[in-house]
Amino acid sequence: MLGIFxxxxxxxxxxxxxxxRHIQAVFKGDRLWTPADFDELxxxxxxxxxxxxxxSEITRHIRDxxxxxxxxxxxxxxxxxxxxxQRILEGDGMPAMAWAPQPPTIILLTGVNGSGKTTTAAKxxxxxxxxxxxxxxxxxxxxxxxxxxxxxxxGARLDVPVIAHHHGADAAAVAFDAATAARQRRAxxxxxxxxxxxxxxxxxxxxxGKIKRTLEKACPGAPHENWLVVDASxxxxxxxxxxxxxxxxxxxxxxxTKLDGTGKGGAxxxxxxxxxxxxxxxxxxxxxxxxxxxxPTAFAKAIFER
Amino acid sequence: xxxxLSERFQTVFRNLTGRGTxxxxxxxxxxxxxxxxxxxxxxxxxxAKDFVDQVRVECLGEKVLKNVAxxxxxxxxxxxxxVQLLGEANVPLNLEAKPAVxMLIGLHGSGKTTTAAKxxxxxxxxxxxxxxxxxxxxxxxxxxxxxxxxGRELSIPVFSNKxxxxxxxxxxxxxxxxxxxxxxxxxxxxxxxxxxxxDLVQELVAVRDRVQPHEIxxxxxxxxxxxxxxxxxxxxxxxxxxxxxxTKLDGDARGGAALSIRQVTGRPIKFTxxxxxxxxxxxFHPDRLASRILGMGDIVSxxxxxxxxxxEEEAKKLEAKMLANKFDFEDFQSQLGKIRxxxxxxxxxxxxxxxxxxxxxxxxxxxxxxxxxxxINGMTLAERRKPELLNASRRRRxxxxxxxxxxxxxxxxxxxxxxxxxxxxxxKMSGGKHPQMAGGMPGQLPGQQAQQQQPPAFRGRxxxxxxxxxxxxxx
Numbered sequence: 027m028l029g030i031f032x033x034x035x036x037x038x039x040x041x042x043x044x045x046x047r048h049i050q051a052v053f054k055g056d057r058l059w060t061p062a063d064f065d066e067l068x069x070x071x072x073x074x075x076x077x078x079x080x081x082s083e084i085t086r087h088i089r090d091x092x093x094x095x096x097x098x099x100x101x102x103x104x105x106x107x108x109x110x111x112q113r114i115l116e117g118d119g120m121p122a123m124a125w126a127p128q129p130p131t132i133i134l135l136t137g138v139n140g141s142g143k144t145t146t147a148a149k150x151x152x153x154x155x156x157x158x159x160x161x162x163x164x165x166x167x168x169x170x171x172x173x174x175x176x177x178x179x180x181g182a183r184l185d186v187p188v189i190a191h192h193h194g195a196d197a198a199a200v201a202f203d204a205a206t207a208a209r210q211r212r213a214x215x216x217x218x219x220x221x222x223x224x225x226x227x228x229x230x231x232x233x234x235g236k237i238k239r240t241l242e243k244a245c246p247g248a249p250h251e252n253w254l255v256v257d258a259s260x261x262x263x264x265x266x267x268x269x270x271x272x273x274x275x276x277x278x279x280x281x282x283t284k285l286d287g288t289g290k291g292g293a294x295x296x297x298x299x300x301x302x303x304x305x306x307x308x309x310x311x312x313x314x315x316x317x318x319x320x321x322p323t324a325f326a327k328a329i330f331e332r
Numbered sequence: 333x334x335x336x337l338s339e340r341f342q343t344v345f346r347n348l349t350g351r352g353t354x355x356x357x358x359x360x361x362x363x364x365x366x367x368x369x370x371x372x373x374x375x376x377x378x379x380a381k382d383f384v385d386q387v388r389v390e391c392l393g394e395k396v397l398k399n400v401a402x403x404x405x406x407x408x409x410x411x412x413x414x415v416q417l418l419g420e421a422n423v424p425l426n427l428e429a430k431p432a433v434x435m436l437i438g439l440h441g442s443g444k445t446t447t448a449a450k451x452x453x454x455x456x457x458x459x460x461x462x463x464x465x466x467x468x469x470x471x472x473x474x475x476x477x478x479x480x481x482x483g484r485e486l487s488i489p490v491f492s493n494k495x496x497x498x499x500x501x502x503x504x505x506x507x508x509x510x511x512x513x514x515x516x517x518x519x520x521x522x523x524x525x526x527x528x529x530x531d532l533v534q535e536l537v538a539v540r541d542r543v544q545p546h547e548i549x550x551x552x553x554x555x556x557x558x559x560x561x562x563x564x565x566x567x568x569x570x571x572x573x574x575x576x577x578x579t580k581l582d583g584d585a586r587g588g589a590a591l592s593i594r595q596v597t598g599r600p601i602k603f604t605x606x607x608x609x610x611x612x613x614x615x616f617h618p619d620r621l622a623s624r625i626l627g628m629g630d631i632v633s634x635x636x637x638x639x640x641x642x643x644e645e646e647a648k649k650l651e652a653k654m655l656a657n658k659f660d661f662e663d664f665q666s667q668l669g670k671i672r673x674x675x676x677x678x679x680x681x682x683x684x685x686x687x688x689x690x691x692x693x694x695x696x697x698x699x700x701x702x703x704x705x706x707x708i709n710g711m712t713l714a715e716r717r718k719p720e721l722l723n724a725s726r727r728r729r730x731x732x733x734x735x736x737x738x739x740x741x742x743x744x745x746x747x748x749x750x751x752x753x754x755x756x757x758x759x760k761m762s763g764g765k766h767p768q769m770a771g772g773m774p775g776q777l778p779g780q781q782a783q784q785q786q787p788p789a790f791r792g793r794x795x796x797x798x799x800x801x802x803x804x805x806x807x
């Protein structure tokens with residue numbers, strides 16, 4: 027199995043080359059850097075979907091150091107930019123995952139449609155099952171046709187029990203049953219897969235609040251974690267998603283999916299910066315073991331890896 | 333969608349239009365803001381740059397600087413360029429062949445399966461086509477079940493073969509069945525894949541070569557970031573796509589991806605997905621969207637939607653009733669129902685010029701309408717037809733029956749009466765000047781909690797759908 031860093035690098039390779047090539051093209055030779063060059067650098071960062079604000083800040087930071095004579099070369103730029111991104115991603119340190127003192131630990135997976143919640147649920151189940159934990163899945167996406175079947179297929183593949191009702195059932199009722207079952211069967215972890223919803227749809231967001239409250243009722247302290255699943259190819263709208271989902275159920279972490287594509291997921295930098303949500307895991311492929319813990323250093327490095 | 337982009341543009345233009353003369357530095361400032369607005373909307377940086385460069389050149393031209401209202405001129409230039417970028421008019425699907433084969437492709441989670449069902453429903457309902465859906469996503473667990481479930485819901489047949497991994501064979505068999513059984517349209521739902529995954533993209537090429545689809549539509553998430561360009565370019569190079577379907581526009585994505593994809597492929601956006609429900613698919617009209625981005629509203633779409641719901645006869649009757657001060661709760665109730673069928677008040681408001689500010693001021697909640705409907709449902713038929721009947725005791729009964737405080741019933745009745753009087757007086761003033769008061773359209777709704785300030789943004793005449801309809805037919 028490849029090391030985490032290798033996986034990151036492989037996932038990010040395409041984009042890293044593009045970014046690095048850009049920066050080198052911009053700052054080639056020994057000539058003095060002009061404001062236009064710095065604009066160009068900012069564009070490079072924007073292209074990583076970091077958003078205009080974060081990109082501007084990083085650029086300003088680099089320009090300041092340049093003007094004060096602290097940095098001089100293209101290598102310096104890459105280093106400073108990497109450090110900045112890493113610093114933002116690390117924030118006040120990565121809080122440890124909140125395993126419930128009394129199992130089960132209940133983890134709610136939320137996100138917009140098509141972000142990869144069901145697949146992430148399966149990958150997480152696979153990961154923790156391999157670690158010897160007893161995992162259960164709750165099929166609370168009762169809206170999308172065959173979403174329950176999709177999770178059940180994964181459950182059968184991974185040999186993990188799936189608690190489900192029928193299509194169109196009340197998602198909160200499924201959550202309640204699943205939480206109760208997880209307690210009774212003394213499961214270590216319950217992963218709650220929810221329906222994708224646009225964060226702008228009030229009624230759907232309210233439904234999410236209901237699921238959360240139901241979990242709380244069935245199992246005090248639950249959900250112990252609420253992870254927002256974010257697609258790496260999505261642009262700065264991810265920030266808005268994180269903000270709105272967080273209003274309903276406080277977000278305790280992000281899962282960045284589809285990072286093996288060309289999307290760099292730079293939006294997580296902006297999210298960490300503005301909202302403080304740390305990235306927990308990254309999805310790097312379609313296979314069930316293509317999920318890795320997030321490593322800010324590797325992420326930042328891989329973006330600027332030559 | 334495009335809300336915030338639109339908001340940013342409006343700020344830029346407010347600064348511009350207020351000026352009697354434009355200097356180069358005004359234009360320069362405005363262009364910087366426009367570029368930033370585009371970038372914040374996730375427009376690809378190169379597309380944004382080209383856009384601004386072109387607009388700048390024109391804005392600095394003689395025609396603009398010497399124009400009596402240079403700011404307005406600049407707005408027009410941006411609008412024209414947006415239209416140009418988005419494409420002029422709606423490009424319909426090529427459905428001449430029988431069966432016309434439509435292949436949907438895209439990244440994981442872009443919404444292909446849902447879109448397949450929506451498109452089937454759209455083509456059957458609007459164009460009366462006989463549709464066959466084909467489940468060619470053999471990869472994602474239960475993807476076939478998903479399409480089959482949607483097909484059952486719609487009573488549209490789904491071709492599938494769960495026993496194979498050979499996508500090309502499934503597609504070909506589906507086409508043969510469509511051909512043999514006289515279907516008008518065959519829609520192929522394919523598995524999501526990365527645009528840079530050569531093997532999987534080649535699989536699509538093989539499908540294309542075998543079944544020769546008439547339309548290859550790229551299904552793309554409206555919230556795509558800077559990668560939109562790469563996605564569109566790769567898929568287009570490999571498959572020569574014929575159009576784009578933009579999904580999840582009911583979110584608040586600023587839609588820059590739409591501009592980017594359009595620009596790099598030159599292919600038209602043909603449909604947009606605007607909600608979770610099956611009917612939430614709309615033909616895309618670039619010219620109207622450009623107006624919406626610039627906050628000029630989209631009256632044409634509004635009228636179209638309205639005319640789907642309001643019959644001419646009915647509209648005439650309604651207008652007569654309004655003018656005679658006889659508009660009653662029953663009419664009101666039926667209008668509320670129609671608004672809901674048109675996609676809800678919020679989506680309608682997006683089409684009004686300047687409605688954005690209004691939306692913020694009055695913080696509309698669709699559920700408020702449900703409450704109002706609930707209260708009306710609690711009235712007897714006689715009460716609905718004759719609101720005067722609603723004395724204290726009847727109101728108490730309605731409140732109990734509909735489970736709301738008495739105060740809310742009182743407010744509804746009071747505001748309803750106010751609205752009715754207002755409509756009648758507008759009629760006397762020969763109509764059309766304050767039409768936002770009429771017919772349960774935005775503005776003052778009965779039951780709205782607080783007295784709202786009238787939005788300043790209603791410029792000129794923007795008649796309500798019923799009035800518009802009457803006028804349109806009367807011409």
